[in-house]
Amino acid sequence: MVAMGKLGIRVLVAAAIAVFAPSGLPGNATAAQMAIMGGGSGIVLDGRAVCTLTTVGYDHADRMVGLTAGHCAELGMPVQSDTQQAGVIGTVAVVDHDNDFAVIEFDRTKVTPVRQVAQTLINGIGVPPRPGDIVCKNGRTSGFDCGVVWDAPGWWFQSQLCSRPGDSGGPVTLGDRLVGMNVGHIGVVVLGVTVVDAACGTAVVHDPAVAIEIGVILGEIDRSGGVGAGFRPL
Known part of the structure; x- marks a missing residue:
């Protein structure tokens, strides 16, 4: 459990993280392999923690970025799809544990962003x-x-x-x-x-x-002025 900064209540976040078995980790990508990613796609961080992507879009510097929960991530962690064989598709570029969000910078040569995942x-x-x-x-x-x-x-x-x-x-x-x-x-x-x-x-x-x-998350990212600032959805 963590006591979230502004929340003032204890949220059971440990039950929202799954441990990923290394034997199932996607292998290295070939030049033709692209991961299709959008809000609701599963992601693997550092080869062990499995979480979910909030959304994909672009920031003020036209970097392709995505969001996920902060308790899933640490700065610099490699990110992979949990089902698609595309290898490392991005890196955790920003982590805010107080407000529980993280920003992922995606490799544009490895990711096809989409607006819809399932329903x-x-x-x-x-x-x-x-x-x-x-x-x-x-x-x-x-x-x-x-x-x-x-x-x-x-x-x-x-x-x-x-x-x-x-x-x-x-x-x-x-x-x-x-x-x-x-x-x-x-x-x-x-x-x-x-x-x-x-x-x-x-x-x-x-x-x-x-x-x-x-809106609170995007506001915090904008105030930092770094990766993810000026986020715009697809």
């Missing part, structure tokens, strides 16, 4: 969701699902979405607009012990997932 279509950046809105997420482990927003007190919101190991960093959308980044869920406390939400994906009501508003 998730991202056609732009949306305004923060409000309680009662129906948002959807896409994670490399639990896939696509939708749920109602319960609470949106400020720079984050919680909703009735499923979050399992490997889903961290996944996009949260309202319609076809990106509104948040999935970072985990608030742990259920039983007899003083925080446990993983076993009901996730199997029950109508389960422990709400926590997401950071995408």
Whole structure:
């Protein structure tokens, strides 16, 4: 668990990271191999942690960049697709652990960026969701699902979405607009012990997932002025 900087609550992020078996790691790419990547694609960081890409776009310097959860990454980590045989396709260029996001700079010769992955279509950046809105997420482990927003007190919101190991960093959308980044869920406390939400994906009501508003993340990146600043979606 981590106590997220502005969040003021303890979020069970450890349950949102999956460990990737090295034996399954994609091999070296040939000149013809390209990884198709977009919001909801699975990624492998440093050959061991599996998380989900929030979105892909370009920054003020026309670099191809992507976003994921900060607790998945450390600066300089190589990034690969979790399913496509394209080798190393990018590098972690920015990590903000306080606000729990990371920026990946992609190799444009290795990546074909897309707006749609499975049912998730991202056609732009949306305004923060409000309680009662129906948002959807896409994670490399639990896939696509939708749920109602319960609470949106400020720079984050919680909703009735499923979050399992490997889903961290996944996009949260309202319609076809990106509104948040999935970072985990608030742990259920039983007899003083925080446990993983076993009901996730199997029950109508389960422990709400926590997401950071995408506008807050992009604002922090812009203030840094580095890789990812001036982000524009595809």
